[in-house]
Amino acid sequence: xxxxxxxVPHPRTxxxxxxxxxxxxxxxxxxxxxxRYLHRFVIWWVRTSIxxxxxxxLHVFIQSCWDSSLAGYAYRLLRRNSTTPCVxxxxxxxxx
Numbered sequence: 168x169x170x171x172x173x174x175v176p177h178p179r180t181x182x183x184x185x186x187x188x189x190x191x192x193x194x195x196x197x198x199x200x201x202x203r204y205l206h207r208f209v210i211w212w213v214r215t216s217i218x219x220x221x222x223x224x225l226h227v228f229i230q231s232c233w234d235s236s237l238a239g240y241a242y243r244l245l246r247r248n249s250t251t252p253c254v255x256x257x258x259x260x261x262x263x
Contacts, residue, residue: 176212176224181231184208188237201240209244221248 184205191201209224225245232238 176216176219176227178231180212181228184228185231185237188240189234192237198240202244205240205244206248 187208188201188205191204205228209221209228212224213219213221222245225241228241229238229245232241
């Protein structure tokens, strides 16, 4: 039996999502549409990769954000759909 290998999303994958969210914020897109985009992004990658989970991908996105307002969209999505709560502000900086 093969053991599942843990891989992290490529930085370019996360950067593209982060830049898309940033552009949506700058264009004045509603928070609901931004959250919907981020949710679809995460779901697509979870289904495609097989080894990533919803929460893991959102955590990686949050940790890659330098702007806490961008991380906030992912944090709210994580809190709404998560099966495991954030335990520290390191994991969920928007909680601080």
